Amino acid sequence: MTKPLLSVNDMAIVFTSPDEPDIEAVRQVDLTLTPGKTLALVGESGCGKSVTARAVLRLLDKNADISRGEILYDAAQDGPVDIARLDPDGLAMRSIRGAQISMIFQEPMTSLSPVHTIGNQIDEVIMLHERMSQKQARERTIALLDQVGVPGARDRANAYPFELSGGLRQRAMIAMALACTPKLLIADEPTTALDVTTQAQILDLLRQLQDDFGMAILFITHDLGVVAEVADEVAVMYLGDVVEQGDVYEVFRAPQHPYTQALMNSVPRLQRKAERQRLSPIKGTVPSPKDRPEGCAFTSRCPHAFAPCPNIRPERTEVGAGHIARCHLLTQANVEEPA
Structure with a gap:
């Protein structure tokens, strides 16, 4: 069997407030991600899917904390590392975030800077993690934009996010996430705001890129049709709990939890x-x-x-x-x- 790339074990996330009791938004989550495979995390809005994904990259809000459990990442040069114990702003975490584990955020219009061009934002990621000049980074940026299907990539690199359509912004976000050839890609509802034709193109693109790079993918969605199309395994989440998990065919063929059946x-x-x-x-x-x-x-x-x-x-x-x-x-x- 292929060795797991990332193992989330017994993870809990607590939000604190000076005026109210602590709130446990995620409790006892167990997930395993394997190279070349896609794990879909599904459930209604408010079930803790995005919080779980952000915890892997240590991008939680200031009042949120991983109170229990571990996030074992087993592709670091010095052996397995527990991401949950790393300083979110420390050098070790910053060397993983964006380079080895990347994320496609849910809404590119709010995730991309409106005052910098698409090319400048992708260039920055490349130069931050790779020893490249600005000219070399720009050439890679153009190649990435071309690879993800952005027409006229050299010209589009000089465009601002508001000058692109929703589908092109999403492709630019994917290019940024793939800038350093990550081992794990987290896709947080990457097709929610897109029309069905563009959605199909983005899903085909992700499958092709996974075949090319052998990435593990954590795909977050509430669309069971998308899950059936892209996932190898599925974890059904409800109010911070993973209530059912397994091979996507087995779970869809014979769902055991009433919530999965209701979905x-x-x-x-x-x-x-x-x-x-x-x-x-x-x-x-x-x-x-x-x-x-x-x-x-x-x-x-x-x-x-x-x-x-x-x-x-x-x-x-x-x-x-x-x-x-x-x-x-x-x-x-x-x-x-x-x-």
Whole structure:
């Protein structure tokens, strides 16, 4: 088996406030990323997907802290390193961020500087991590823009973000993320704001780049159709918890957690007129982390919730080869009501 590139083990992220109790936004997350493979992290907005990704790059807000667990990165020159213990502004973390682990942010219009050209922003990344002159960096920038399908790359390098379409801005963001040929690429909903044609082009581009560079990809999305198309494995996240995880085919074929089942049932399907049915939405909304129950986080919206659910946290249960879920229904015979 291929050695894991990044292993997130038992990670928890806490947000602090001087006026309110600490809020645990992410708890006990376990993820494994392998070279050449794509892990999709899915769930509704507010489930902690982006916070988890930013923790890997140590880009959390000032009031957020990794309170427990480890993020083992096993591609450093000196052997495995625990990113969770590194200084976010230290030399060791800065040598990893952008060079070995890169991120495509969700909205390029707010992630790119509006007062610098696309070329200058990509040049800066290259010169920061590589021993290159400005002229050499610009030539690589143009080559990268051409590689990701930006027409007239030499001229576009001198354009400002607001002068490009949404699809071209996203391609420029991908070029910046690939500037130093990273081993791990984190894509935070890279196709959400794009039309379906451009979305298909971006997904094809990511697959091609993965084949070319052998990168591991952490793909964050709430679109199960995209997951089925690009992912090898999927982790379903709800209110900071990974409630189900496994091979994408196995999870989609036989989802075990009620939340995963509800997500799949809410996906529109093409049907003949005589067979058409109403969509099946998930009732309620994702609660605030401040209101998280002691037990299963999905309790308030679960149609199968029973006595132990709000008070006892379900254990990770293996339901197949590499297929894991957290649900009391899977161990119902062994669950006792609390005294």
